[in-house]
Amino acid sequence: MKEKEYASMSKKRAIGNAVSYIILILISIIWLFPFFGLVMQSFRSYATEYGGMVNYIIPKQFSLDNYRFVLSNQTNFLQWYKNTVIIASFVAVLQTLIVLCVSYALSRMRFTGRTFLMRFWLVLGMFPGFLTMICLYFLLKQFGLTQAGAVPGLILVSVASCGMGYYVCKGYFDTMPKALDEAARIDGATRAQIMVQMIIPLSKPIIIYTALVAFMAPWCDYIFASYVAFGNDKSYNVAVGMTRWVWTNDYQGYFTRFCAGGILVAIPVTILFMCLQKYYVEGVTGGAVKG
Amino acid sequence: MRARKAGKFSLPAFLFPEIRAGRLFAAAVSSEQTVWIRQQLIAWLHMEMRGKGMAKEKKAKTGRHFKTPTELFFEALGNSIKEIGTTFVHGDWKSKLSYVIFGFGPLMRGQIAKGLAFLASEILFFVYMITFGGKYFSKFSTLGTIATQKIKRKTVYGDNSFLILLFGILTIVIIAAFILVWVMNIHENHVEEERLKKGKSLPTNRQFLASLLDSNFDKTLLALPCLGIFVFTVLPIIFMICVAFTNYDANHQSPTNLFTWVGLENFRNLFSFGTNGFGSTFVTVLIWTLTWAFFATFIDYFLGLAVAMLINKKGIRFKKLWRTILVLTIAVPQFVSLLYIMKMFANDGIVNAYLMKWGWISSPIPFWTNPTLAKITIIVVNIWIGIPYLMLIATGLLMNIPEDLYESARIDGANSFQMFWSITLPYMLFVTGPFLLTQFTGNLNNFNVIYLLTQGKPQSMQLTGNAGYTDLLVTWLYKMTVTDTNYKMAAVIGIMVFIVTAVVSLVVYNMLPSVRDEEGFQ
Numbered sequence: 001m002k003e004k005e006y007a008s009m010s011k012k013r014a015i016g017n018a019v020s021y022i023i024l025i026l027i028s029i030i031w032l033f034p035f036f037g038l039v040m041q042s043f044r045s046y047a048t049e050y051g052g053m054v055n056y057i058i059p060k061q062f063s064l065d066n067y068r069f070v071l072s073n074q075t076n077f078l079q080w081y082k083n084t085v086i087i088a089s090f091v092a093v094l095q096t097l098i099v100l101c102v103s104y105a106l107s108r109m110r111f112t113g114r115t116f117l118m119r120f121w122l123v124l125g126m127f128p129g130f131l132t133m134i135c136l137y138f139l140l141k142q143f144g145l146t147q148a149g150a151v152p153g154l155i156l157v158s159v160a161s162c163g164m165g166y167y168v169c170k171g172y173f174d175t176m177p178k179a180l181d182e183a184a185r186i187d188g189a190t191r192a193q194i195m196v197q198m199i200i201p202l203s204k205p206i207i208i209y210t211a212l213v214a215f216m217a218p219w220c221d222y223i224f225a226s227y228v229a230f231g232n233d234k235s236y237n238v239a240v241g242m243t244r245w246v247w248t249n250d251y252q253g254y255f256t257r258f259c260a261g262g263i264l265v266a267i268p269v270t271i272l273f274m275c276l277q278k279y280y281v282e283g284v285t286g287g288a289v290k291g
Numbered sequence: 292m293r294a295r296k297a298g299k300f301s302l303p304a305f306l307f308p309e310i311r312a313g314r315l316f317a318a319a320v321s322s323e324q325t326v327w328i329r330q331q332l333i334a335w336l337h338m339e340m341r342g343k344g345m346a347k348e349k350k351a352k353t354g355r356h357f358k359t360p361t362e363l364f365f366e367a368l369g370n371s372i373k374e375i376g377t378t379f380v381h382g383d384w385k386s387k388l389s390y391v392i393f394g395f396g397p398l399m400r401g402q403i404a405k406g407l408a409f410l411a412s413e414i415l416f417f418v419y420m421i422t423f424g425g426k427y428f429s430k431f432s433t434l435g436t437i438a439t440q441k442i443k444r445k446t447v448y449g450d451n452s453f454l455i456l457l458f459g460i461l462t463i464v465i466i467a468a469f470i471l472v473w474v475m476n477i478h479e480n481h482v483e484e485e486r487l488k489k490g491k492s493l494p495t496n497r498q499f500l501a502s503l504l505d506s507n508f509d510k511t512l513l514a515l516p517c518l519g520i521f522v523f524t525v526l527p528i529i530f531m532i533c534v535a536f537t538n539y540d541a542n543h544q545s546p547t548n549l550f551t552w553v554g555l556e557n558f559r560n561l562f563s564f565g566t567n568g569f570g571s572t573f574v575t576v577l578i579w580t581l582t583w584a585f586f587a588t589f590i591d592y593f594l595g596l597a598v599a600m601l602i603n604k605k606g607i608r609f610k611k612l613w614r615t616i617l618v619l620t621i622a623v624p625q626f627v628s629l630l631y632i633m634k635m636f637a638n639d640g641i642v643n644a645y646l647m648k649w650g651w652i653s654s655p656i657p658f659w660t661n662p663t664l665a666k667i668t669i670i671v672v673n674i675w676i677g678i679p680y681l682m683l684i685a686t687g688l689l690m691n692i693p694e695d696l697y698e699s700a701r702i703d704g705a706n707s708f709q710m711f712w713s714i715t716l717p718y719m720l721f722v723t724g725p726f727l728l729t730q731f732t733g734n735l736n737n738f739n740v741i742y743l744l745t746q747g748k749p750q751s752m753q754l755t756g757n758a759g760y761t762d763l764l765v766t767w768l769y770k771m772t773v774t775d776t777n778y779k780m781a782a783v784i785g786i787m788v789f790i791v792t793a794v795v796s797l798v799v800y801n802m803l804p805s806v807r808d809e810e811g812f813q
Contacts, residue, residue: 013606017604017606017607020601020604020607021607023601024601024602024607024613027598027613027616027617028613028616030675031616031617031619031620031675031679032616032619034628034631034632034635034675035619035623035628037631037635037641038627038628038631052639053634053637053639053640053641053644054644055641055644055645055647055648056644057641098515098516098519101512101513101515101516102512102513102516104512105508105509105512105513109508109509111509111510114509116364117513117517121520124520124524124525124528126789126792126793127528127785127788127789128736128764128765128768128785128788128789130738130765130768130769130772130785131527131528131531131768131781131782131785131788132523132524132527132528132530132531133769133772133773134531134772134778135457135526135527135530135531136523136527138453138457139522139523139526139527156523157523159519160519160520160522160523160524161519161520161523161524162516162519163513163516163517163519163520164520164524190501190504190505190508191504191505191506191508192504192505192508192511195508216624219624219626220624220625220626220739222626222739222742222743223738223742223769227773239624239626242626243626243630246630246633246634247746255634258630259631262627262630262631265624265627266622266623266624266627266628269622269623269624270619270622270623273621273622274615274618274622277618277622281683281687
């Protein structure tokens with residue numbers, strides 16, 4: 001009797017698992033399809049076939065024409081790519097430094113105005129970012145950091161306000177026992193020494209996480225970048241430069257070239273993310289688990 | 292079979308890490324890291340309100356007064372005013388002279404570094420006011436009166452309203468900072484005198500400078516970030532709030548034209564429902580913004596939860612593979628994937644092409660050009676983006692549900708649906724309540740998805756200000772700034788976004804089970 005019940009249960013479980021697998025495979029297909037399409041269309045030649053929209057996915061003939069075009073002198077793609085890499089690297093390094101400083105001060109030290117400062121930044125965060133666009137553009141223009149100087153301008157703007165994004169990092173610092181600090185202070189270490197020699201070496205996951213998030217953001221920055229670099233092709237980033245290939249009607253036949261460029265952008269960023277994914281998840285949950 | 296009864300874990304120790312994990316993810320999820328901040332504000336407002344209630348209760352109980360944060364602030368303000376008075380009356384001549392010449396007292400007492408810093412800030416302030424700030428500040432009330440003219444083919448520039456407004460605000464802030472430095476200067480004198488009276492020696496300059504790396508390390512760390520935030524966030528925000536009360540638009544562009552204060556005119560315009568008013572458009576956009584945020588948050592949430600449970604299910608293999616496939620969506624830059632999807636659903640896109648090839652439809656489905664269909668498509672595409680995040684978060688949280696809860700439920704004879712309904716769902720909702728709120732406010736301002744997919748289109752003649760049917764308040768704001776150069780209305784909309792976000796968060800926050808009923812899940 002019992003065995004029979006057990007058998008029926010395992011049968012039920014097998015059917016349940018089969019259904020689950022089917023759903024998971026369907027989900028995977030849906031999630032992978034856009035990427036599959038992107039890759040396929042990037043191999044469709046704009047010269048021998050058509051660069052715009054067609055009614056089939058797999059190209060009739062695989063060619064590297066789009067990649068050749070994108071990497072040639074016919075566009076500023078390489079320049080855009082270089083700009084984005086420069087912006088992303090600088091922002092990643094500087095933003096991490098600033099966030100570490102702010103987080104350390106707010107997490108480990110108690111000073112007058114600390115809560116006021118945190119609340120004030122809180123209120124600031126409730127205003128939509130684009131509101132300040134005109135004013136920022138003007139400020140940057142005063143320093144000559146628009147159009148031709150858009151790259152340093154964008155770095156400056158991203159880095160200047162990043163102190164307000166201290167939450168994740170402060171949360172991580174908060175979980176480190178205060179006793180560590182106190183012990184070091186009894187031994188005569190100054191605050192600065194504690195931060196550099198003790199706290200920072202212990203925060204590898206959160207540093208990698210902060211840097212990774214900071215590095216990924218500029219690749220998608222369209223709004224402000226297009227406003228600051230307006231009209232100056234050489235200082236576009238990849239998002240601004242390539243978005244035109246999709247939106248503007250003059251660029252009807254540029255769709256496959258967009259796909260090729262998109263692949264070239266996506267591959268390094270995706271690989272980086274996948275490699276550091278462990279830290280991403282660890283950094284994000286680390287602060288929680290350690291408490 | 293009640294989860295509340297079955298679980299034995301207590302709230303604070305066990306649940307808070309999870310709540311924080313949710314918040315952390317929210318910060319990571321949004322393109323703007325500031326989303327998380329909003330929620331913090333509400334926590335503070337809540338404290339403020341609860342403080343008032345507690346004040347009455349505590350007073351009744353103990354007879355002592357319980358202070359809310361605002362009361363504490365005013366108390367501190369009162370104390371420092373009192374200090375200014377008492378220091379002047381009781382202080383020595385060095386302190387008294389310091390009221391006019393900053394840092395005089397510290398300099399005379401050998402505190403060279405501090406004294407010089409105070410003195411330098413005073414000198415800098417007067418130099419700034421005389422050479423630069425003063426002339427803008429004096430015109431602040433009118434924003435300039437001399438118009439730009441053309442005299443004999445030569446343009447003679449008059450007042451520049453933009454500069455007057457911007458530098459006027461800067462000057463006001465600098466004056467406030469100057470007063471603050473003055474108060475600090477007096478406080479410093481007071482402290483030094485007290486120390487000397489008690490017979491203690493004052494710290495040497497070397498000690499003072501060394502303290503910047505030790506007890507005053509916070510000032511060293513925060514100086515640069517605060518300056519950056521002030522110039523690139525605070526100043527622009529104050530500027531744009533002021534613009535909402537002026538007539539700065541395409542017809543009043545500086546430097547060729549002046550603009551001036553108009554009071555509440557723009558707000559009246561926003562709520563006027565006539566042919567030229569923004570009223571009906573604003574209501575349309577606002578309703579869609581709220582609808583979108585609601586669906587985008589909750590559909591993603593429940594589907595993400597379902598997918599996470601599916602992958603977590605016992606007996607399912609290749610868990611890592613399934614997760615990686617989904618995480619790919621987070622890794623690939625959104626402008627690549629979203630623009631591709633946009634083209635996929637276009638009239639000549641691959642989806643319509645195949646449907647027509649197979650003979651299912653005769654004419655392309657207007658995914659992006661029909662208002663209702665466009666809204667549905669956006670929500671569906673957003674599921675594609677949203678599920679992976681939710682899956683990641685839910686995976687971690689699901690593992691935290693104690694296994695014995697399910698065990699005892701199974702013994703009671705509950706089936707898997709019942710277990711989901713009375714254990715998993717209540718637990719998840721409770722733990723991720725704050726996260727849901729941040730998701731919601733984040734979606735209210737979800738610029739990227741809307742703009743990359745539709746740019747707010749389809750446009751309509753019935754809507755003013757270039758708005759389309761899928762425009763959120765933020766995308767509308769963006770269009771008004773960039774396309775229309777209607778800065779005054781953009782500023783008004785910006786303030787509205789602020790109000791909507793604050794109100795929604797405040798209302799929802801008070802409804803959260805984890806806030807209302809802190810001991811609920813025990």
